[in-house]
Amino acid sequence: MSEQPLINVANVNLFYSDFQALKDINLSIAENEITAFIGPSGCGKTTLLKCFNRMTDLVEGCKVNGTITIDGQDVFDKSVDVNLLRKDVGMVFQKPNPFPMSIYDNIAFGPRTHGIRKRKDLDPIVTQSLQRAGIWNEVKNNLFKSALSVSGGQQQRICIARALAVEPKILLMDEPTSALDPISTGVIEELCQELKEQFTIVIVTHNMQQAARISDKTAFFLLGEMLEFGETQKVFSKPENEKCERYITGKFG
Amino acid sequence: MKSADTVTKKRRRITRYTLLKWAGYACAGLAIAALAGILLFVLIRGLPHLSFHFLFGKYSSANPSVSTALVGTLMLVFLALIIGGPIGIMAAVFLTEYAKKGKFVNIIRLAVETLAAIPSIVYGLFGMLVFGVLFGWGHSFMGAGLTLSIMILPVIIRSTEESLLAVPQSYREGAMALGAGRVRTIFRVVLPNAAGGIVSGLILAVGRIISESAALILTLGLVVRNMPTGFMSPGTSLALNVYFFGLVSPEAAAATSVVLVILVVGLNLLAMGLGRLLSKNKGSKKKRPARTIPMLKSGVEK
Numbered sequence: 001m002s003e004q005p006l007i008n009v010a011n012v013n014l015f016y017s018d019f020q021a022l023k024d025i026n027l028s029i030a031e032n033e034i035t036a037f038i039g040p041s042g043c044g045k046t047t048l049l050k051c052f053n054r055m056t057d058l059v060e061g062c063k064v065n066g067t068i069t070i071d072g073q074d075v076f077d078k079s080v081d082v083n084l085l086r087k088d089v090g091m092v093f094q095k096p097n098p099f100p101m102s103i104y105d106n107i108a109f110g111p112r113t114h115g116i117r118k119r120k121d122l123d124p125i126v127t128q129s130l131q132r133a134g135i136w137n138e139v140k141n142n143l144f145k146s147a148l149s150v151s152g153g154q155q156q157r158i159c160i161a162r163a164l165a166v167e168p169k170i171l172l173m174d175e176p177t178s179a180l181d182p183i184s185t186g187v188i189e190e191l192c193q194e195l196k197e198q199f200t201i202v203i204v205t206h207n208m209q210q211a212a213r214i215s216d217k218t219a220f221f222l223l224g225e226m227l228e229f230g231e232t233q234k235v236f237s238k239p240e241n242e243k244c245e246r247y248i249t250g251k252f253g
Numbered sequence: 254m255k256s257a258d259t260v261t262k263k264r265r266r267i268t269r270y271t272l273l274k275w276a277g278y279a280c281a282g283l284a285i286a287a288l289a290g291i292l293l294f295v296l297i298r299g300l301p302h303l304s305f306h307f308l309f310g311k312y313s314s315a316n317p318s319v320s321t322a323l324v325g326t327l328m329l330v331f332l333a334l335i336i337g338g339p340i341g342i343m344a345a346v347f348l349t350e351y352a353k354k355g356k357f358v359n360i361i362r363l364a365v366e367t368l369a370a371i372p373s374i375v376y377g378l379f380g381m382l383v384f385g386v387l388f389g390w391g392h393s394f395m396g397a398g399l400t401l402s403i404m405i406l407p408v409i410i411r412s413t414e415e416s417l418l419a420v421p422q423s424y425r426e427g428a429m430a431l432g433a434g435r436v437r438t439i440f441r442v443v444l445p446n447a448a449g450g451i452v453s454g455l456i457l458a459v460g461r462i463i464s465e466s467a468a469l470i471l472t473l474g475l476v477v478r479n480m481p482t483g484f485m486s487p488g489t490s491l492a493l494n495v496y497f498f499g500l501v502s503p504e505a506a507a508a509t510s511v512v513l514v515i516l517v518v519g520l521n522l523l524a525m526g527l528g529r530l531l532s533k534n535k536g537s538k539k540k541r542p543a544r545t546i547p548m549l550k551s552g553v554e555k
Contacts, residue, residue, distance in 0.1 A: 110433075
């Protein structure tokens with residue numbers, strides 16, 4: 001683990017037109033850790049997540065001030081190529097969103113985007129990505145079937161494989177299991193534990209047990225503010241913030 | 254007393270319902286009868302006069318044929334599609350993918366709607382004055398094709414827009430999140446998924462081109478006799494021939510109508526079928542032979 005945190009968020013304020021969605025967020029995330037963002041809906045956790053790969057650019061009227069650095073590079077700097085940033089910072093969405101193409105083409109989409117076009121170069125990437133996402137054995141005989149023909153849990157793991165295929169450093173997961181059944185959820189949680197060895201994971205979740213089970217650090221958000229951030233064990237056993245404690249114990253939210 | 258009352262009420266309701274139902278059937282029947290009537294009339298009057306010579310033979314006053322009109326129609330379809338298609342599709346891409354919602358987009362939408370409402374003879378007049386007189390082309394396929402390409406813009410823009418909007422936003426997000434730029438996202442993910450709707454729109458536009466007559470009278474001339482010599486020559490189309498034959502030879506007009514109606518109905522069916530086919534087969538459009546990747550020795554094996 002390196003000395004310097006991989007992601008550093010300093011004094012970030014974010015506005016959707018007039019509405020302030022994030023208020024003075026400060027946070028740092030170390031390499032090869034799983035950080036969970038928890039909090040009630042609309043508290044800004046997904047918004048912060050989307051700042052890391054600048055998906056916020058797609059939202060009209062969204063303004064950010066403050067700095068977010070990844071590997072020492074300010075992501076909002078004008079000189080940053082947002083496409084290369086998104087190559088380094090992969091993302092998995094709430095609802096599985098494989099493209100309506102074959103499984104192979106889904107995984108190869110990212111590498112092809114970044115200039116790898118030859119079959120013999122793509123094949124190993126596809127294989128390895130599917131293996132890393134733990135779904136190789138389930139789909140290896142159906143690589144050229146539509147990615148929409150497999151189950152929701154498998155689709156989500158295909159999406160994870162797709163994100164891994166461009167060799168990101170960081171993997172952002174926006175409630176990746178909220179649309180899945182408990183068994184698929186368990187599979188993906190185990191997967192996160194394995195992926196942590198090679199990637200840094202930031203996961204947004206509404207599931208307290210999930211945050212407690214898989215994350216190293218937990219951040220609690222409420223109405224755009226980050227009220228608590230620390231070792232997951234500590235956050236869940238004796239949180240410093242009273243609101244955080246009430247949320248975790250299910251008294252509100 | 255009260256129960257008898259409700260029984261009458263109920264009976265009345267049933268009568269009303271039955272009446273309404275039969276009125277509905279009658280109206281639907283009338284609509285179908287109108288279509289069947291037109292088709293039958295045209296077929297009965299026209300089919301006996303259809304012959305190989307009529308379709309492909311050389312035109313003479315004694316032995317009229319539509320060979321010149323067939324070639325002319327093909328040329329018009331080609332010109333209008335090759336000019337209007339890309340412009341219409343790109344305009345729709347701009348409207349849905351690039352333009353920010355606001356006044357500007359609303360103005361363009363309004364303009365497109367208005368374009369669709371303009372009577373075709375006015376297009377003809379415009380085409381004649383601009384391409385014929387101002388550019389000095391006279392009656393020409395080029396002028397007529399350009400006029401038609403403007404006419405079909407609303408059809409193409411609207412159908413393309415609709416099919417682009419039907420592509421889930423999550424596909425765009427997924428592609429962008431992998432580092433694909435706007436252009437790659439549009440060409441590799443959005444457009445292929447909208448292809449069914451776009452192609453149906455194009456086919457409907459072809460139908461519109463084939464059935465157009467008013468605008469062509471003023472822009473294309475009505476040269477039934479001679480084969481077109483190029484894109485700058487005047488000529489005729491099938492629909493124009495119906496107009497021309499209608500004045501001189503009703504049998505030939507009916508026979509031309511048969512060709513026209515068959516083409517248009519066929520195109521509509523094709524548009525429907527293709528739209529359905531393309532939206533059904535998403536993801537497995539290309540049939541590739543089954544192929545497996547050899548396991549990687551150096552991969553992360555489990």
